[in-house]
């Protein structure tokens with residue numbers, strides 16, 4: 001099955017330039033291309049039309065999760081920036097779940113703490129339907145540290161490519177602030193409601 005890249009309708013953002021969004025979306029499309037490339041290679045190996053050393057096949061299999069999650073996480077990321085900035089609604093299911101889990105601390109404040117983890121990766125918020133609670137996790141690269149089977153509620157890209165057009169690495173906090181300025185929490189609330 002071919003993976004088709006999505007398109008995103010992101011209007012002018014505050015603190016994240018049009019050029020930054022453009023190069024970032026192009027990078028996302030590169031992940032999609034690699035998912036298809038690896039899928040085709042492994043398919044050819046399976047059908048016998050391509051013979052590869054087993055170490056190369058193993059590496060392709062390992063690499064698949066990097067490319068696939070790289071594609072999928074960016075879809076979560078860009079979809080949250082569509083439709084304009086919007087706050088969490090008081091009394092919503094998400095608002096109540098945040099109070100249950102984090103008390104006085106807002107989800108934004110908690111994500112910012114997790115986002116301070118050193119290294120490239122993502123701060124990802126999941127909903128755990130078994131324990132009926134939110135979990136915020138740091139995912140290295142795109143695939144190391146993903147929580148099995150949990151629906152993703154929010155994904156914050158912390159790779160330098162997410163902000164290098166507008167900020168230097170030492171200004172990562174300014175990029176994170178800009179992300180939350182532009183975040184459409186309505187998308188996050190819908191994901192939470194769907195996950196429940």
Ligand SMILES: [Fe+2]
Nearest residue numbers: 157159161162
């Ligand atoms: Fe990215």
